[in-house]
Amino acid sequence: xxxxxxxxxxxxxxxxxxxxxxxxxxxxxxxxxxxxxxxxxxxxxxxxxxxxxxxxxxxxxxxxxxxxxxxxxxxxxxxxxxxxxxxxxxxxxxxxxxxxxxxxxxxxxxxxxxxxxxxxxxxxxxxxxxxxxxxxxxxxxxxxxxxxxxxxxxxxxxxxxxxxxxxxxxxxxxxxxxxxxxxxxxxxxxxxxxxxxxxxxxxxxxxx
Numbered sequence: 001x002x003x004x005x006x007x008x009x010x011x012x013x014x015x016x017x018x019x020x021x022x023x024x025x026x027x028x029x030x031x032x033x034x035x036x037x038x039x040x041x042x043x044x045x046x047x048x049x050x051x052x053x054x055x056x057x058x059x060x061x062x063x064x065x066x067x068x069x070x071x072x073x074x075x076x077x078x079x080x081x082x083x084x085x086x087x088x089x090x091x092x093x094x095x096x097x098x099x100x101x102x103x104x105x106x107x108x109x110x111x112x113x114x115x116x117x118x119x120x121x122x123x124x125x126x127x128x129x130x131x132x133x134x135x136x137x138x139x140x141x142x143x144x145x146x147x148x149x150x151x152x153x154x155x156x157x158x159x160x161x162x163x164x165x166x167x168x169x170x171x172x173x174x175x176x177x178x179x180x181x182x183x184x185x186x187x188x189x190x191x192x193x194x195x196x197x198x199x200x201x202x203x204x205x206x207x208x
Contacts, residue, residue: 063092090117100161100174101150108145110162128156128181138180146182156181 064080081089093112098105117123118130123140131138139160147153154160158179163172 088116088120090114090120092117095165098163100163101154101158102152104150104152106149108149110164124184126182126184128179130181130183135180137177139177140181140183141179143182143184154179 077089077091080086091112091114095110095112096107097110099108099110100106113131115130115132118125123130125140126143128140131140139162141154145154156179159176160179161174161176163174165171166173
């Protein structure tokens with residue numbers, strides 16, 4: 001029967017006979033373990049810091065904005081969503097664009113959102129309904145945009161043209177959108193809510 005002491009003795013002799021290979025193997029194991037521990041420590045530290053920032057914010061919800069395009073992706077969204085104290089997460093993207101209605105053009109703010117934006121921000125719909133994921137050709141406008149921005153009132157089912165930047169052609173292209181609803185978020189808000197843009201920020205509702 002093969003004894004454990006014999007196995008240890010053979011392993012020791014094998015390691016001793018090839019000191020360089022033994023040293024390199026040990027070094028590889030040490031570096032691998034150190035890398036895993038470092039990554040885990042950084043991830044845990046970020047999670048702890050982020051949780052403390054959220055819990056100390058003193059607000060019902062917070063916004064995280066990227067300084068450059070394409071910095072926030074779905075993986076980051078899931079990290080935030082799974083953070084303690086976060087109820088939900090909704091992506092947002094802001095841009096300014098030329099908006100044309102009945103031959104009149106104005107430069108306005110266009111916000112790209114997800115359909116859960118309505119519930120998180122508690123959007124008050126004055127007329128029509130909020131956009132859904134399938135509404136790529138629909139927009140929701142603000143109350144002020146409905147009756148103050150253009151010479152003619154902009155109503156539900158009216159069609160507007162928005163000149164949006166196309167990242168593939170690297171130029172602006174006109175797109176037609178049908179107004180699906182009118183919201184009453186803030187007085188003096190002349191903006192459009194759409195569901196067609198890549199997000200660059202997160203709006204997060206917080207638990208009590």
